[in-house]
Amino acid sequence: MSLESAATIAAPVSRPNAPPKMQGEKVGVFYGEKQALFDVDLKIEQFNVTSLIGPSGCGKSTFLRSLNRMNDTIDGCRVVGKITLDHDDIYDPAIDVVELRARVGMVFQKPNPFPKSIYENVAYGPKIHGIARNKADLDEIVHSSLRRAGLWNEVKDRLQEPGTGLSGGQQQRLCIARAIATKPEVLLMDEPCSALDPIATAVIEELIDELRENFTIVIVTHSMQQAARVSQKTAFFHLGKLIEEGKTEDIFTNPKNKQTQDYITGRIG
Amino acid sequence: MASLNEHIVSSYEDELTNLNKAISEMGGMVEQAITESAVALLKLDHKQAQDVRLFDKKIDDMQQRINDAAVSIIARRQPMAADLRMVVTSIQVANDLERTGDMAKQLAKRAMQIESLGLAPKFYNGVKHMKELVARQLKSAIDAYLNRDSAAAVEVCSRDDEVDAMYNSLFRELLTYMMEDPRNITQCTHLLFCTKSLERVGDHATNIAAAAYYLETGRHLGAEEQQRQPR
Numbered sequence: 001m002s003l004e005s006a007a008t009i010a011a012p013v014s015r016p017n018a019p020p021k022m023q024g025e026k027v028g029v030f031y032g033e034k035q036a037l038f039d040v041d042l043k044i045e046q047f048n049v050t051s052l053i054g055p056s057g058c059g060k061s062t063f064l065r066s067l068n069r070m071n072d073t074i075d076g077c078r079v080v081g082k083i084t085l086d087h088d089d090i091y092d093p094a095i096d097v098v099e100l101r102a103r104v105g106m107v108f109q110k111p112n113p114f115p116k117s118i119y120e121n122v123a124y125g126p127k128i129h130g131i132a133r134n135k136a137d138l139d140e141i142v143h144s145s146l147r148r149a150g151l152w153n154e155v156k157d158r159l160q161e162p163g164t165g166l167s168g169g170q171q172q173r174l175c176i177a178r179a180i181a182t183k184p185e186v187l188l189m190d191e192p193c194s195a196l197d198p199i200a201t202a203v204i205e206e207l208i209d210e211l212r213e214n215f216t217i218v219i220v221t222h223s224m225q226q227a228a229r230v231s232q233k234t235a236f237f238h239l240g241k242l243i244e245e246g247k248t249e250d251i252f253t254n255p256k257n258k259q260t261q262d263y264i265t266g267r268i269g
Numbered sequence: 270m271a272s273l274n275e276h277i278v279s280s281y282e283d284e285l286t287n288l289n290k291a292i293s294e295m296g297g298m299v300e301q302a303i304t305e306s307a308v309a310l311l312k313l314d315h316k317q318a319q320d321v322r323l324f325d326k327k328i329d330d331m332q333q334r335i336n337d338a339a340v341s342i343i344a345r346r347q348p349m350a351a352d353l354r355m356v357v358t359s360i361q362v363a364n365d366l367e368r369t370g371d372m373a374k375q376l377a378k379r380a381m382q383i384e385s386l387g388l389a390p391k392f393y394n395g396v397k398h399m400k401e402l403v404a405r406q407l408k409s410a411i412d413a414y415l416n417r418d419s420a421a422a423v424e425v426c427s428r429d430d431e432v433d434a435m436y437n438s439l440f441r442e443l444l445t446y447m448m449e450d451p452r453n454i455t456q457c458t459h460l461l462f463c464t465k466s467l468e469r470v471g472d473h474a475t476n477i478a479a480a481a482y483y484l485e486t487g488r489h490l491g492a493e494e495q496q497r498q499p500r
């Protein structure tokens with residue numbers, strides 16, 4: 001019995017008929033003339049962690065950023081194909097991008113707290129999105145976001161101190177608290193641990209595992225071990241193409257594709 | 270699975286190669302032990318039987334070395350996919366080989382006990398055939414593992430039935446000799462234990478073949494391919 005549960009720990013929350021939270025169909029991304037991403041079809045399952053792996057320049061971050069239209073901010077960047085969030089085409093001109101990014105939050109590689117107090121860092125999003133009705137509401141959101149991000153106990157007595165005064169790992173958790181304060185449905189993480197030490201990394205990974213009860217998470221990581229540890233689904237990108245995707249344990253024990261195998265085992269592709 | 274490219278980290282490549290070599294070497298040692306124990310048994314050669322018993326210590330040491338190397342690779346390299354399967358199955362295969370070595374030791378011990386009794390050829394002809402079949406199974410299984418040949422592995426598993434059938438028929442045959450003449454009982458009982466040991470070697474060969482199948486395909490042998498359980 002215990003063996004059974006050990007073997008199924010990483011299993012996706014499988015609800016075979018549940019529609020994917022987000023779905024990319026034939027997604028292509030161009031930077032000017034150059035095509036960086038080709039015909040990517042990928043489903044992002046709700047309340048699962050999906051990791052995107054692949055060598056530098058493979059298009060994984062490009063794909064991640066297209067999920068909340070962060071690519072819009074890059075000059076000459078053009079997205080083709082279709083990406084849906086709960087069946088709504090997010091590139092539909094009628095979509096409010098600001099609202100989209102409130103629903104699909106993002107955490108970046110380097111912790112980037114605003115040069116404001118810890119409290120303000122978290123309160124900023126709810127304020128501008130009008131999520132909090134009054135100060136008590138806002139306090140509650142800040143409190144619960146910091147608690148969920150596993151930071152509350154470390155900062156509860158210094159909420160008015162600048163966020164930039166925290167350690168790297170704490171700053172990253174502050175950024176996660178900031179991202180979840182707007183109550184997003186999907187959380188995108190672009191190498192969230194690459195600037196952190198192993199202990200801070202473990203704390204973030206633990207956090208990711210807890211967050212997936214309430215959020216759908218997509219993470220880009222260069223650490224194969226991290227992808228294997230935190231995600232239920234893994235997608236491998238190479239040269240702008242989605243090469244293989246599947247259950248994480250299948251990808252790391254028995255990938256179908258030779259390129260995937262070469263990459264994850266550290267061979268020359 | 271197409272043949273794999275080399276690792277970017279060449280020392281890692283070397284470690285995996287050495288692990289595979291160690292399995293190959295241990296496989297050779299165990300095959301030799303089985304062959305020599307059978308010779309000791311059939312020729313009632315005390316010296317040879319003694320050699321097999323001493324050789325078993327070396328086989329045990331080899332298993333220890335393989336396990337240490339595998340654990341070290343897991344700890345330091347975090348192998349993935351085919352590499353992971355190779356490291357994990359090497360632990361399994363080394364274990365089956367070690368148990369097979371123990372069976373060789375058992376056979377050698379019997380040889381020393383039977384020695385004083387003198388054996389009529391009709392008693393051990395069947396044992397000899399069974400030994401040949403089992404030794405073939407063992408060799409094929411080890412080769413399937415080293416050559417990453419899943420088709421050969423499936424064949425080994427399906428042939429385990431033959432070993433079991435031979436064991437059952439030898440059991441009946443030896444029983445007949447015992448009923449014919451109670452003075453045969455001592456010798457035939459010893460031989461019965463020998464056939465049981467050989468049957469166990471066949472099972473270990475099947476395990477090694479199953480590991481070979483998993484190593485190459487990443488899947489466990491399906492129900493239809495798995496050895497029919499001996500009755």
